[in-house]
Amino acid sequence: MNSPLSDARFDHELLSNYHFDVVRWDAQVKAVQAGRATGQESFVTGRVEPAPDIPALGYDGNAEEAEACEVGVGALRRGEVAALVLNGGLATRFGGAVKGIVEVFDGKSFLALKAEDVKLAAAQYGAAVPLVMLNSFSTSGATKDHFDQCGYFGLEPADVLFMDQTVSVRLDINGEPFFGQDGAPRYYAPGHGEFFDVLLTSGVRARLIARGIKWLTFSNVDNLGATVDPTIVGKHILSQADMTVEVIEKRRNAQGQFDVGGSPVLHDGRLVVVEGFRFPPELSQDRLRDFQTNNMIFSLSALDSPMDLPRYLVKKTVDARPSLAFEAISCEASGKQRADGSMALSLGLLRVAREGVHGRFFPVKSREDLAVQRDVLRARLDQGWALRTRA
Secondary structure, X not given: OOOHHHOOOOOHHHHHHOOOOHHHHHHHHHHHHOOOOOOHHHOOOOOEEEXXXXXXXXXXXXXXXXXXXXXXXXXXXXXXXXXXEEOOOOOHHHOOOOHHHOEEEOOEEHHHHHHHHHHHHHHHHOOOOOEEEEEOOOOXXXXXXXXXXXXXXXXXXXXXXXXXXXXXXXXXXXXXXXXXXXXXXXXXXXXXXXXXXXXXXXXXHXXXXXOOOOEEEEEEOOOOOOOOOHHHHHHHHHHOOOEEXXXXXXXXXXXXXXXXXXXXXXXXXXXXXXXXXXOOOOOOHHHOOEEEEEEEEEEHHHXXXXXXXXXXXXXXXXXXXXXXXXXXXXXXXXXXXOOOOOEOXXXXXXXXXXXXXXXXXXXXXXXXXXXXXXXXXXXXXXXXXXXXXXX
């Protein structure tokens, strides 16, 4: 098969600008065509058990939480905290729009509200909270234009750092490049698990370290409940973990289906977070009561070397046809091992509220979700920001 880099039907400039890895892609093509990549190879093997009890935040004024809040406030006042927003998704359920620039309420976009959160935190604690945007080929240009047109939402441009994921080419079920109904190839960003490596190769980690940043929060652009919270920052710092993952109790929707996503488990006795599609069908989800929110905090000192997480086969419908992509998932860093068998990152877990004034999980995956949650989000942010000013 000819490489897309030499095929006239492909956007060679885009592939070059976003660092298309033709060697990795060619290996994926061969794996699909040889039947080695079907999705089943992603299933976790070995002994899988529910995670032990996870400490929960109650915001009830107990001494432990008060200490954590004090520690988190100290880190924020010293300018040691930055916030990373995952902004690279194609937002197919939003009609392919760049979700971050979509209005949520009162003329404010998702990105505006993420920026407002760090701006209010900076005003409260007296030090900037840099905002790091992880974009992709599909969001980078529109996102930067949105910041420019909106005057960076009142942030200093130096306090907003942009970095871009790589790009890859979708495959059809036969392992051939996927072409849409318009005859054009379909591209994708290979999962937010690229964050670890892009943080290094983009130079953003070095820039954060140079300005004294030690702790990096991490959340999806469409989850506005994931605000900068000094108690959560302090909990992470006191735990001395390299990564802390926020979890909530798993629920079923109206159709009886559980939340789709990863869960913390004991895998052969080791505490890790495993992405949902990696659990084999025979593993009853009733046993796994916890659900990871994709809200995390990382100790920047621990992210000093490439992670190169596995790329798992993901099947999606594109142009009413099945397509294949290979994606890296951030939570899977919790199970990454070094050559000597030790864990690359130590893991902490924290149970957070799903709803209410301290709620941390308000995903908006479609315009229908936004219509339902608009007033809820407005109330959550107004009340949450008011409470934070008392810390």
